[in-house]
Amino acid sequence: MPMYDENMIIRDARVLREQFIPGRVLHREGQLDAIRNCLKPMLKGMEPRNMFTFGDPGTGKTCISRFVVEELSAHTVSVQGSYINCWECSSRFKILYSILQDMGLSLSVHRKGTPTDELLGNLKKRLEQRCCVIILDEVDKLEDDRVLYDLATLQGACLILISNSETALHGADPRVRSRLASAECLEFPVYSGGEILDILKDRAEWGLLPGAIKNAQLERIASASNGDSRVAIETLRIVAEEAENQDLRMVHDSSIERALPRAMESSTERNIDMLAPHYRLIIEILESRGKVDAGKLLKEFRKLSTQRGLPDVVDRSFRNYVDRLMQLGLVRAEGGGRWRSYSPEVPGAHSGK
Numbered sequence: 001m002p003m004y005d006e007n008m009i010i011r012d013a014r015v016l017r018e019q020f021i022p023g024r025v026l027h028r029e030g031q032l033d034a035i036r037n038c039l040k041p042m043l044k045g046m047e048p049r050n051m052f053t054f055g056d057p058g059t060g061k062t063c064i065s066r067f068v069v070e071e072l073s074a075h076t077v078s079v080q081g082s083y084i085n086c087w088e089c090s091s092r093f094k095i096l097y098s099i100l101q102d103m104g105l106s107l108s109v110h111r112k113g114t115p116t117d118e119l120l121g122n123l124k125k126r127l128e129q130r131c132c133v134i135i136l137d138e139v140d141k142l143e144d145d146r147v148l149y150d151l152a153t154l155q156g157a158c159l160i161l162i163s164n165s166e167t168a169l170h171g172a173d174p175r176v177r178s179r180l181a182s183a184e185c186l187e188f189p190v191y192s193g194g195e196i197l198d199i200l201k202d203r204a205e206w207g208l209l210p211g212a213i214k215n216a217q218l219e220r221i222a223s224a225s226n227g228d229s230r231v232a233i234e235t236l237r238i239v240a241e242e243a244e245n246q247d248l249r250m251v252h253d254s255s256i257e258r259a260l261p262r263a264m265e266s267s268t269e270r271n272i273d274m275l276a277p278h279y280r281l282i283i284e285i286l287e288s289r290g291k292v293d294a295g296k297l298l299k300e301f302r303k304l305s306t307q308r309g310l311p312d313v314v315d316r317s318f319r320n321y322v323d324r325l326m327q328l329g330l331v332r333a334e335g336g337g338r339w340r341s342y343s344p345e346v347p348g349a350h351s352g353k
């Protein structure tokens with residue numbers, strides 16, 4: 001008798017993880033082609049084009065960028081890839097160090113004692129032998145945008161910058177902006193319910209055993225995910241693990257209804273963490289006060305942002321911040337004109353429950 005029973009639901013748990021890069025990606029042909037076209041000149045020893053990709057959470061920016069870079073580095077030995085999440089790795093030193101590591105350079109340097117410019121020199125030399133596509137994810141989380149200038153001026157390096165916000169680089173140093181002015185801008189629009197369903201079906205097919213989940217259940221998850229592929233896949237992971245732990249052969253509807261708000265909540269928390277401080281401050285005020293009218297919200301926002309030493313913002317930017325939070329489903333508005341008020345959005349409120 002085997003010591004452990006065989007899995008009844010999950011065929012391959014890796015496929016359900018967020019970081020997993022699938023063997024094929026769906027409904028992003030335009031973005032795939034655009035990224036491939038920017039990288040293609042590298043194959044002929046010519047200069048590639050840098051890219052700036054932006055879009056709401058769960059629109060596939062990280063997945064599609066990594067997919068194309070893996071595809072290219074599998075195709076040729078003359079190009080390799082490096083992925084950096086600037087949320088986790090935000091200083092100039094750490095970024096350069098991490099790229100060098102990804103390029104296979106075992107650094108004899110003592111981590112702390114090496115001057116950053118020496119790392120840059122090493123990278124320059126290394127790039128003469130082999131080109132590198134560098135993905136800088138969550139690029140608005142960089143501590144120091146000088147590193148963008150460093151990397152954008154290096155021969156043999158191609159940048160794919162990723163952000164939730166189209167205006168992420170507007171505040172960057174003018175020299176950085178001018179270096180990146182010719183970058184290809186690529187938008188990742190929110191997925192439709194049907195597109196999410198296709199992505200989900202693919203994951204279920206590879207990740208779960210046949211018959212583990214019904215089509216109608218995948219449809220329910222897709223329509224409740226509001227176009228966010230991360231929420232959809234996370235829900236699938238939660239229900240599959242729950243069923244597996246309970247030795248079931250099929251996912252239950254009630255498990256899906258429990259998992260959806262959990263997946264949405266963890267996605268909301270992540271989305272708030274990823275926001276710039278001004279946005280987070282608005283959420284914080286609304287969470288502590290509940291419903292607040294527009295004038296009071298602005299006054300409180302001004303007071304706290306000064307106390308915390310955040311840069312001043314004009315009224316129009318403040319309104320843009322609030323609009324963006326509404327777009328992201330984090331803030332809800334009621335009434336119009338002078339009577340407009342705002343409150344924090346409850347995760348899952350629009351999931352059709």
Ligand SMILES: Nc1ncnc2c1ncn2[C@@H]1O[C@H](COP(=O)(O)OP(=O)(O)OP(=O)(O)O)[C@@H](O)[C@H]1O
Nearest residue numbers: 018025026056057058059060061062063199229230
């Ligand atoms: N077109 C697609 N085909 C297959 N899987 C996809 C596709 N788009 C997204 N996914 C999957 O959905 C999940 C979320 O996608 P991803 O992490 O790329 O979103 P994102 O746009 O980077 O979000 P964020 O801005 O929050 O970082 C990942 O597990 C990814 O593999």
Ligand SMILES: [Mg+2]
Nearest residue numbers: 061062063137
């Ligand atoms: Mg991402």
